[in-house]
Amino acid sequence: MLATLLEAANYIHKEKNNDEVIYNQLLLNSKEFLHGIKKVISENQKDTANHKVFNQIKICEKKVVELLIQNKVDRIHELTGELREDIKDLIVIFEKEISVTYHIVFFAELGQKWDAMQSVYEAFNKRIDCEVSVVLTPIFRSIENEEGKIETDVIYEDYLTPLGIKNIPYEDYDLSKEQPDMAFISNPYESVTLPQFWPENIAKYTKLVYLPYYTEMIINDVTIQANCKLPVAKCAWRIISQSEKAKSMHEKYSVMKGKNVLVTGLPKWDGMFDSVIPSNESNEEWKRKLIGKKVFLWNSHYNINSQTSTFLEYGRHIINLFSTKEDIALIWRPHPMMGTIFKLYLPEYASYWEECKGTVENSRNMILDTNISYDMAFEYSDALISDYSSIIAQYLFTQKPILVLQKGNGAVADSEEVVQTICLEQAYSHLDIERFIKNIKNDIDPNLSQRVRIIDEDLPYADGKIGERICNLLLSEFQNSF
The missing domain is CATH 3.40.50.2000 (Glycogen Phosphorylase B;)
Known part of the structure; x- marks a missing residue:
């Protein structure tokens, strides 16, 4: 919004005499933008270091109001120039004063699949602008026996605490209330987890990212079904891919035609570049x-x-x-x-x-x-x-x-x-x-x-830095999406 404001200020400073209708509309839009920015910051004052940003917004608002009623050409030219500089100052103050925190959640289940998430988790967890949560979820298999009763075998084991990773039991996490900026899963199969952790339900509240837990070796009917025909292929904001060749499968067979696929290599490969035997084993x-x-x-x-x-x-x-x-x-x-x-x-x-x-x-x-x-x-x-x-x-x-x-x-x-x-x-x-x-x-x-x-x-992307690369790319794309 601030970048758009500056663009508008540059335009009205140079082009006032060319189109008065556009000039007035841009001033009215600028007034709304400034009010909107002030409102959001007011509602999130814990993210501001002091009140300099509010004072600078008032200065800009005052200039816009004066321009709306001003009819002297020389004064208008002077004021539009001042407004442009005031908005530049507002941007500088904003960048120094406002801290942005991205809320990230990882839905982890089977311990043997944690390597699919680990390096991405570590990359986000290192950033001062990210607040990271890990939710431990169950995975299960069920079958109806000869008596018509459902037999279920559930795996729900806290393997994260011994690794020094704080985690939240799935019962204590309400996605509809938390609404994180991004959520990561490595389980695409809805039949083996609870409905609240189905990809299509997670995607209702956040940008869903799927991190494959396996390296694909063959494209056939089975792998096409697993990669391109399950709900996650459609509702994931981003799907991480091991290679361009693997992405081509999505381009051919997925309803999204590969538009949500990001080729980075698989984060599970990173562990091979920093393999340390856990001391607790x-x-x-x-x-x-x-x-x-x-x-x-x-x-x-x-x-x-x-x-x-x-x-x-x-x-x-x-x-x-x-x-x-x-x-x-x-x-x-x-x-x-x-x-x-x-x-x-x-x-x-x-x-x-x-x-x-x-x-x-x-x-x-x-x-x-x-x-x-x-x-x-x-x-x-x-x-x-x-x-x-x-x-x-x-x-x-x-x-x-x-x-x-x-x-x-x-x-x-x-x-x-x-x-x-x-x-x-x-x-x-x-x-x-x-x-x-x-x-x-x-x-x-x-x-x-x-x-x-x-x-x-x-495996051309295997360099030990895939998790870090995914973190940076996703944050950049997330910011650009606005």
Whole structure:
């Protein structure tokens, strides 16, 4: 408004004699602007250091009133020049005296997904012009049993306080009252959270920003649905994207055609540039079971009915391989929802799941990793064996060997488009897994240069500063939106 006032003052000082109607209208508009500015500042006096700004507004108002009744040309020219300088002074005083605070909220749920928000939270939290809140929300899965009753498994764990992050229980936060300037989510699925945290309901009260919790590798029907067809794709003010290639998916398939997509890289990558093992995570058992051995990190997914998971095909074989060998060790990091899925949706495999867990937990050289952060697993391991998962992209930054578990031929279908190259070692059989383990034991790693190339070509924005970049860009766009 002040910039517009100055523009008007410049115009009336130069152009008064050209159009008297516009001249008078601009003066009347200026009077309304000054009154509006004064009113807003009066209602927010806690944000003002002193009353200089009010005094300067009065000076400007007095000049405008005088100009509206003045008919002497020389005096008008003099007054319009003075008004222009008075508004310039008002802008200077305003910038010094008025403090603007942006209210930012992060809706955090599953602890293993906090890395999608962490560096963005830290960037906003460092700024003196931002007031940041973190609201801890539940995540759950539900199913109707044979008796017609709803069974629900809820995960609601305060993992933030041990990290030194103050948080608000979801019951104590009323979005309709708080109405923050920006709200961040990393969960796009409305079926697994409460209605007040559905993207479309959050977007009613604030500018919603979606931070993806995973790195996309393939564009197909499943990923198009998850990225472009859910309500968040339409109602988010901004969607953070890992690359131009990933943004193209929104341009083709989203109702917004990519207009709300901001390419910055994913903040979850930042953790790989500042990986520190949390001091609160005990690692005595890890040292006892892992030190002195070649250590493999195994990442398994729960979606056993798709290409995503090979848990049924290879799970018991992998565990048996490590059970019989003392010179290698295993860190098993199952998907955090794995137990819930088997309990509610796949009870026929629940005993298999429990058997595998029990074997690992009772072994002398295997760890069941349920830590919030994967930092310790990345630090201790010498190589990764993984289902199709975005953890592969994270692990690339360690420059350690990676084996991708496949079932079927693992080929990319004609209808699929590669977002992040998967030119890593592949396993299509038990023998392929055994061969990979043997190579790592013998320090054989022929694919290091390929992995470095993937980082350079497919993860170009990974520089450890993505959270800071997102913070600055969003605040700039927020300010410009007014």
